[in-house]
Amino acid sequence: MRSLVKALLFSVTLLIIGFYVANETTQAIAEPIASDTLEMAEVVSTQESQIAMIDKGIIKVSWYGHEFNGRKTANGEVYNMEAFTAAHKKLPFGTLLQVTNPRNGRSVVVRINDRGPFIRGRELDLSKAAARELGILDHGTARVSLKIVTLAGNNQPVIAN
Numbered sequence: 001m002r003s004l005v006k007a008l009l010f011s012v013t014l015l016i017i018g019f020y021v022a023n024e025t026t027q028a029i030a031e032p033i034a035s036d037t038l039e040m041a042e043v044v045s046t047q048e049s050q051i052a053m054i055d056k057g058i059i060k061v062s063w064y065g066h067e068f069n070g071r072k073t074a075n076g077e078v079y080n081m082e083a084f085t086a087a088h089k090k091l092p093f094g095t096l097l098q099v100t101n102p103r104n105g106r107s108v109v110v111r112i113n114d115r116g117p118f119i120r121g122r123e124l125d126l127s128k129a130a131a132r133e134l135g136i137l138d139h140g141t142a143r144v145s146l147k148i149v150t151l152a153g154n155n156q157p158v159i160a161n
Contacts, residue, residue, distance in 0.1 A: 053098060053147035054155065059123040061099070062141045063131035064116075073114035081128035087114035088124055094159035096149035099126065101134040101142060108133045109149065111160050 065081040073079045075093040086097065091112045100107040108130045117125040122141065126134070136142040149158045 050152050052150045052152040052154075054150055054157075056146040056148060058102070058143050059146050060121055060141060061124040061126055061136070061144050062117055062119070062122050063126040063128055063136065065128035065131075069128075075113045077113055079114065079127075083127055084108055084110045084130050084133075085113045085127045086110040086124050086130065087116035088112050089115060089117075091148075092157065092159060095157040096160055097124075098147040098149055099124070099130065099134065100145040100147075101136060102145055103142075104135050106134050 064087070068079050069081045071079050073085075074087070079085075086099075088095075088097075091097075093112055095112045097110050097112065098107060099110060110126060110130050114125070117123070124144075124146065126136075128137070131137050134142070134144065136144075150156060151158060
């Protein structure tokens with residue numbers, strides 16, 4: 001579980017570092033990343049304190065795959081069932097979510113790129129890859145813990161392009 005959380009934080013940290021690319025501080029961040037692993041670990045630990053999560057509690061999710069694979073999603077991109085994406089009725093496109101299966105402790109970060117689910121009682125449709133990683137492929141639906149990834153001190157979600 002601890003290694004999954006570290007991997008999640010590392011992934012989100014890399015995403016956040018990407019936001020800095022457009023900023024003038026890019027050189028200060030990019031040089032340590034390029035130099036070696038030890039310095040990269042220092043950048044990651046520095047950035048971890050800038051990540052916060054808004055706990056949205058336990059929700060019911062489902063997944064979608066083959067039938068929609070290759071079709072356009074609501075945000076215009078082509079759905080790839082092997083990408084870590086999800087559909088939500090209201091969250092802004094690009095919002096990053098941490099989804100955790102409390103039964104096995106597995107966790108993934110997904111990006112909202114579609115609208116749905118349109119079945120009463122379900123709040124999130126996961127891609128097949130996300131469902132597989134969470135261990136819910138065979139079940140079809142599950143109750144999961146949901147957190148919105150934000151920057152510390154800012155209640156707005158992290159939006160990925």
